[in-house]
Amino acid sequence: MGGLFVYDVFWVFGTDVMVTVAKSFEAPIKLVFPQDFLESGVNGTHFAMLGLGDIVIPGIFIALLLRFDVSLKRKGNVYFYTSFVAYILGLVLTIVVMAYFKHAQPALLYLVPFCISFPVSVALIRGDIKALFRYEDHPSADKEVDEKKEKTVTKSTKKETKKAQ
Template structure:
């Protein structure tokens, strides 16, 4: 009888274990679920490029007014970038092979918590300021920390902020705590979108040639690391940080607790995005009251992204998105420039002309005045 009881208990434990393992398995993606996931990823990719590009134009105008000349990527930097990115990617892959990914991701989580809070603050500070009731005063503060004495001083911290910025910081810190504790996909996407918009806004390519070198180099980089090795896919799946946008394919079945994710790396948004933002600034320089180059290239990016998703769905294999996005983002504006006769103006345009170019422009202007 005791044997019968033990056997019965064993079967119960076995059934409970089997049910528990089944409950933790990923729900297979349905066609509807995949459509929702990939459609959402496309929208989330287009949003940062559009708004980041608009903000980059405003940022560029502010720099011109202030006379500030920011650090821009040189052609040498653009050529070296794929090599540096490859070294970083392979280094992460080796780390994940040698050390426990839990400890690595714990360190990265803390690092991206601070970066994410700052990025989100920069993005939504104007929105929060507009929502704060007028009864709450906007008190300015100045945090100034200097090093040295009367013989010479150096600023270590020189930061101005307001009480509204403090409210914004508290709100963003709550989102950061949510990400830190739960790693929820919505919190991940809020940080990822903030990184992407800030990247497109603040990372300026100075001219089209630099953009071509960067995009072509990363075109080769993406193809090699996705098709040539398993490094890119392994790191993407192991790396728990908001450097990718994710959306659940089982959202319709499991709601906000879904776990079967489709993903898109931020590099596939920011890298083409900074080139598209450059084209919007080029449109502004032409003063034609139309953003033709931006609109055409933005549409080409959308088609390239759709091609990536289609091929990935058909072949059931991860795709290097830049394989489709780079030809689309380079081919569309160049073809348009040839048709409109703007190819020379496109390649001569610079956000921040060098001193040599400025002096040449001044000489030409003086010559025209003399005539």
């Protein structure tokens, strides 16, 4: 997410490429909504765009935090709800800044700090920071091999103990 944060900020503020392409490209990779909704309703003429990457990338991160919550085997999904609320607040801030400055804004500029800082803050408060940073959605192949070896050794040790008795 950090890399996409830098990418998004550079291509929106550093060049006019992202805005030009987004305005001219007609495909289902962007959500368009009237920015002057309060003044004109749905018949607004000034539109804001949200790219599919601004939804999918943070969405994957939020889903991963849900899996982290499940791995903790606790009641409630604190990290999921925290990151989901952070995402909504980041979107609201993006829209407010876009309306205030009347200029395209890279949504990830607001979404990434919100989506990362809120769950990390909760992890610091709850004492889960090490578990959060060590979490792996799928254990590596090396760990699986080690676990299989450990089970085999444990079984053979049990057999030897039974024979000795």
